[in-house]
Amino acid sequence: xxxxxxxxxxxxxxxxxxxxxxxxxxxxxxxxxxMTSFKTSKEAVATNPTMLPKEWTFQHYVDIFNPDIxxxxxxxKNSLTVALTAASLAVLIGIFGAYALSKLKFIGRVTINASFxxxxxxxxxxxxxxxxxxxxxxxxxxxxxxxxxxxxxxxxPTAIFMLKSxxxxxxxxxxxxxxxxxxxxxxxxxxxxxxxxxxxxxSVFVYSFMVAWNDYLFASIFLSDSENFTLPIGLNSLFSTPxxxxxRMMAASLVTAIPVVFMYSISEHFIKGxxxxxxxxx
Numbered sequence: 001x002x003x004x005x006x007x008x009x010x011x012x013x014x015x016x017x018x019x020x021x022x023x024x025x026x027x028x029x030x031x032x033x034x035m036t037s038f039k040t041s042k043e044a045v046a047t048n049p050t051m052l053p054k055e056w057t058f059q060h061y062v063d064i065f066n067p068d069i070x071x072x073x074x075x076x077k078n079s080l081t082v083a084l085t086a087a088s089l090a091v092l093i094g095i096f097g098a099y100a101l102s103k104l105k106f107i108g109r110v111t112i113n114a115s116f117x118x119x120x121x122x123x124x125x126x127x128x129x130x131x132x133x134x135x136x137x138x139x140x141x142x143x144x145x146x147x148x149x150x151x152x153x154x155x156x157p158t159a160i161f162m163l164k165s166x167x168x169x170x171x172x173x174x175x176x177x178x179x180x181x182x183x184x185x186x187x188x189x190x191x192x193x194x195x196x197x198x199x200x201x202x203s204v205f206v207y208s209f210m211v212a213w214n215d216y217l218f219a220s221i222f223l224s225d226s227e228n229f230t231l232p233i234g235l236n237s238l239f240s241t242p243x244x245x246x247x248r249m250m251a252a253s254l255v256t257a258i259p260v261v262f263m264y265s266i267s268e269h270f271i272k273g274x275x276x277x278x279x280x281x282x
Contacts, residue, residue, distance in 0.1 A: 030254075037061070037251040044246040060251040064238075070252060074227065075234035079213055080259070082144055082230060086151035087208035091201060093152070094159030099189055101160065102167035103175065116161045124154060128221060135222060146222045147230070151212040159204045166200030167193060206267045210260055231256045 036044055037060055039053040064070045100106075101113055131150055140146040170193060178188050194201065216232040223229055229237070238252055 033250045037247050039247050041245050060247040063248050064252045070238055075229055075231045079230040082147045083209045083212040086148045086212040087205050090152050090155045090159045090208040091205050094163050097160040098163035098167050102164045116157050142224045147219055150218045155208040155211050162204050166197040170196050202267045206263050209263055
């Protein structure tokens with residue numbers, strides 16, 4: 001008994017030590033970013049760096065909200081518009097596409113299902129040339145619409161694939177009962193499928209939002225006017241300044257990450273509550 005107890009205690013200690021080590025490795029770079037954002041420009045590039053600032057300053061956070069230095073609010077509005085619109089449309093289209101592949105029987109269904117697996121084999125860089133030609137042909141170059149379309153193309157296959165996995169777990173008996181009550185397919189999707197799969201829908205929305213929010217490749221190609229820049233492109237322009245103010249760059253990077261952290265927090269609440277609420281409605 002004593003040996004068994006010691007083994008259990010040893011496993012717990014090893015688990016907590018591993019967890020602390022993992023958290024340290026994961027969070028330490030962000031801690032350095034945070035501390036650098038509060039250092040003066042001289043201290044940030046000092047030959048004898050310190051962990052904590054000797055002289056704390058909030059000037060870098062003031063600077064990034066100064067339109068003459070860094071038009072953060074303009075870039076933020078562009079990123080938010082692109083990310084929310086692309087994520088919403090990807091989820092909306094994905095719901096109908098996933099439902100069709102999960103619940104309907106039609107010719108070519110297996111082939112279409114298999115095609116979503118092949119999408120993961122190709123890098124997004126392969127889509128740059130064809131998408132650029134399409135966007136230019138439509139006269140949408142250097143517009144936020146071009147980026148929204150591109151982000152939908154990027155995230156829709158994954159959205160459909162993920163949502164289909166959730167829809168497959170919903171019993172067909174619920175749909176049959178709903179049809180007996182007089183509901184059509186559209187009503188079944190909105191009154192039964194969506195409530196029961198709300199956790200999956202939120203997960204897909206957060207995924208699509210993050211892809212669009214963090215995109216640099218397509219934004220750097222399809223946007224040329226600084227008024228249309230998203231935050232990743234804006235941050236790159238800030239990093240390219242000749243004076244290299246590290247505190248300002250770290251402050252801008254941390255503030256840019258806040259919406260993603262916020263989305264994760266909101267989605268966790270909906271995912272935990274959605275599973276229970278959906279089961280009650282079913």
